[in-house]
Amino acid sequence: MNHFGERLRFREAFLDGRALIVNMMFTVCKGTCPGASAALRGLREALGPVFGERLTIVSITLEPRDDSPAALQRCATIYGAGRRRPELCDWQFVTGRPASVERLRRSLGFYDLDPRIDADVTQHGELLLFGNSTSDRWSALPASLRPALLIETIRRVSGFTFEQRYGIRA
Template sequence: MCKRSFKYNKMKNFFLILISALFLFSCKENTEKQPEPKKSENGSIFVLDSKWQNQDGKEIQLKELKGKNLVVVMIFTSCTTACPLLVADMQKVESKIDPKKLKETTMLLVSIDPENDTPEVLKAYAKQRNMDGEPWLFLRSDKESVRELANVLAVKYKKISPIVFSHSNIISVFNKDGVMVNQVEGTVNAEEVAKTINGLN
């Protein structure tokens, strides 16, 4: 009777150890499978080799922005609903960035409607909102390049009429190496975004 009880207890302990080990392994797997922050291949937005035009009609590549922190949003100038709110959020963020950090920062607005948002249109839009000149930069490109950048930023958009798009409301922050360090969607806490910028090297 004692021998049977001993064998039973030994087997019971073995199964308890086995179950505990499987549980720990399962927890480790779940931890390792947590999604990583959204970022471009190689960790930097500057690996994208697409060509863009700014509001002055000058052709540039994103890698030319390296060396400055970036606050990025995607809009279209004929938008009368979400985009004006996004632009206002960007202006609030800009106003709360430390003046020294602001010199090291580019506030970037990218058009999702390159067909209608020509450099001339972007220039007029910027002037109308007192966003012409540093740290503000407006960019447009071909549809493929815009879609590629939108994928990196996790911005979804869809054309629902010749001049209207539905799109995500996301502001993304990149450090001087083009690596995403923060991203906010919907209602933006300008102080929080500015704090991220102020804390970067």
């Protein structure tokens, strides 16, 4: 379920021929989440005009028991994603059943190889997974990288056209 109260399934909702940026987060976090969400807000503003409706940002809660759609809505509003804006790409804050979120977290690669560290979800990193479901090109980088580097890399990996990838009209 997203912060708009809409029920969805990850594969059907997001892997439908669009580019994605995905992260894991907490609505109440004193660690890396605020910085990662601020970076995503900047990426949305920079990449929204380039990709339009073909890019979606998905922030998935690590605390599905506590982070209800209403809590996600409050968090989304802080970062300018509380309502859909046609001039920007879609940004959805997502929760679900704890077992489903855990399965999704692992299938997307948001886990630590050390089981002790992985068991403590507060040890999560500020990783951004991004790619294009049409070309099946995917990569990941820390959200704390310089914005220009993130923008360039996301464009090159996730772009559908030469212009989206390189910023040059073909």
